[in-house]
Amino acid sequence: MRLILWFRRDLRTKDSAILSHAQGEVLPIFIFDPDILGQLPADDKRVSFIYRSVQRLREQLRTIGLDLSVYYGRPREVFESLLAKCAFDEVLCSCDFDSYAITRDMEIETLLPMRRFYDSFLLHPDDTLKNDGTPYKVFTPFYNSFEPLWSSSHLEEFVRSDTMRLMEWEYQSGVSLEEMGFEVQELPEFLSLDPFEVLDEFLPKLANYRHDRDYFAIEATSRMSVFLRFGLISPRQLCNRVRGHDGDAFYIRELYWREFYNAILYHFPQSERENWNGREIGWREDREQFAAWCEGRTGIPIVDAAMRHLGATGTMHNRLRMIVASYLCKNLFLPWQWGEEYFALKLLDYEASSNIGSWQWGASTGADSVPYFRVFNPYTQSEKFDKEAKFIKSVIPELADIDARLIHRENGVQSNIFVDYPSQLVDIRSSRAEAIERFRRV
Numbered sequence: 001m002r003l004i005l006w007f008r009r010d011l012r013t014k015d016s017a018i019l020s021h022a023q024g025e026v027l028p029i030f031i032f033d034p035d036i037l038g039q040l041p042a043d044d045k046r047v048s049f050i051y052r053s054v055q056r057l058r059e060q061l062r063t064i065g066l067d068l069s070v071y072y073g074r075p076r077e078v079f080e081s082l083l084a085k086c087a088f089d090e091v092l093c094s095c096d097f098d099s100y101a102i103t104r105d106m107e108i109e110t111l112l113p114m115r116r117f118y119d120s121f122l123l124h125p126d127d128t129l130k131n132d133g134t135p136y137k138v139f140t141p142f143y144n145s146f147e148p149l150w151s152s153s154h155l156e157e158f159v160r161s162d163t164m165r166l167m168e169w170e171y172q173s174g175v176s177l178e179e180m181g182f183e184v185q186e187l188p189e190f191l192s193l194d195p196f197e198v199l200d201e202f203l204p205k206l207a208n209y210r211h212d213r214d215y216f217a218i219e220a221t222s223r224m225s226v227f228l229r230f231g232l233i234s235p236r237q238l239c240n241r242v243r244g245h246d247g248d249a250f251y252i253r254e255l256y257w258r259e260f261y262n263a264i265l266y267h268f269p270q271s272e273r274e275n276w277n278g279r280e281i282g283w284r285e286d287r288e289q290f291a292a293w294c295e296g297r298t299g300i301p302i303v304d305a306a307m308r309h310l311g312a313t314g315t316m317h318n319r320l321r322m323i324v325a326s327y328l329c330k331n332l333f334l335p336w337q338w339g340e341e342y343f344a345l346k347l348l349d350y351e352a353s354s355n356i357g358s359w360q361w362g363a364s365t366g367a368d369s370v371p372y373f374r375v376f377n378p379y380t381q382s383e384k385f386d387k388e389a390k391f392i393k394s395v396i397p398e399l400a401d402i403d404a405r406l407i408h409r410e411n412g413v414q415s416n417i418f419v420d421y422p423s424q425l426v427d428i429r430s431s432r433a434e435a436i437e438r439f440r441r442v
């Protein structure tokens with residue numbers, strides 16, 4: 001038996017489905033695909049993170065007697081060149097459900113049989129149907145139906161096979177980031193750590209997570225999303241590590257939102273671009289206002305700070321994501337798809353299903369989404385969750401000397417003639433009322 005182990009979004013050696021099912025001679029590979037990379041800007045932060053994670057994976061594989069051959073090329077061509085050198089029986093890899101990945105895998109399957117494992121989520125969407133065989137559309141019953149799963153003491157993890165051995169091969173380290181057309185990016189510091197180290201820092205905060213997680217000026221959340229996205233930690237490992245700590249149930253419930261949105265996109269693929277609820281909303285299409293939102297020039301300190309922070313770091317706290325999404329869809333009345341696309345370009349933890357599901361939640365067009373008449377007031381939000389404006393001031397230095405009370409008041413900053421700060425794109429109260437009226441008429 002001779003197998004290719006194709007690592008994709010499962011960059012780890014523990015609780016790894018492919019390392020558990022491997023036997024006989026194995027060739028572990030990773031492919032940087034120019035068709036995916038070609039769509040990204042040279043300063044894409046994710047590519048830097050993946051690049052580093054692939055190098056680490058190679059080191060980890062070497063410590064267990066394996067190795068990793070890294071390629072830069074179209075998967076079909078890479079596989080053809082591997083097959084030209086040697087005969088293989090099968091490819092083992094994890095499932096990837098996005099439309100590009102499905103087409104790519106079908107192509108590879110014409111060359112070599114593929115065995116795919118469902119390894120990036122706790123539940124396969126096909127196993128999450130209601131008794132009547134239809135998908136859940138509301139989160140709480142979805143979550144409740146799997147309650148026995150998370151409340152069991154330990155989720156079984158994959159154990160590494162001891163019947164595989166590394167193939168003799170000319171193992172390649174691949175080309176540099178620069179050779180692939182990317183600039184090395186500075187990444188948030190926590191991403192240079194092992195995910196388990198980051199998680200261990202979080203565990204003492206877990207008991208207060210339920211309350212503190214909304215305060216974006218303090219570090220109260222787990223920061224696991226990027227690691228989960230690229231599989232440096234598996235959701236099973238994460239559940240097992242937090243279970244038994246005070247506050248575990250609420251945290252694991254949050255992880256089920258990831259599962260829920262994955263099931264929604266899988267069962268309703270049209271919701272990738274269309275409103276999940278099928279309603280036609282007559283969004284405005286003002287590209288200038290959209291550019292001001294992207295660049296953090298809306299004249300609303302909390303929105304601008306969140307967007308500038310996203311641009312600079314590739315990260316954004318969950319509450320801030322909800323605030324800027326509500327502002328884009330309910331105050332500027334611009335299409336959620338524009339916001340979703342921009343997040344897809346910038347977020348280090350970008351996960352299509354969570355991003356689309358959450359954007360449709362904010363736009364009141366999705367599964368179990370916020371009612372259309374619930375519109376976040378950005379000033380009330382910043383006053384409640386960043387009272388001293390610490391986060392805002394840390395991102396917008398022009399506001400460093402401004403009294404926090406002014407920052408939390410509509411047009412407050414603009415009333416200080418010594419500060420050079422953009423005027424508000426729209427009036428919060430009237431734009432909110434107009435949005436509610438437009439939604440009501442749909």
Ligand SMILES: Cc1cc2nc3c(=O)[nH]c(=O)nc-3n(C[C@H](O)[C@H](O)[C@H](O)COP(=O)(O)OP(=O)(O)OC[C@H]3O[C@@H](n4cnc5c(N)ncnc54)[C@H](O)[C@@H]3O)c2cc1C
Binds near residue numbers: 226325354356362
């Ligand atoms: C408009 C918008 C877009 C979003 N886009 C993404 C995205 O592309 N990728 C992504 O992983 N998350 C997305 N989220 C969800 C959430 O903001 C992030 O998962 C979270 O901020 C990551 O930080 P954390 O790991 O510290 O979260 P924690 O609070 O520590 O939560 C732990 C884990 O639970 C899961 N989780 C928590 N809340 C959600 C949620 N609402 N939806 C799905 N999973 C959740 C995540 O896997 C997260 O890592 C989005 C939310 C909004 C409102």
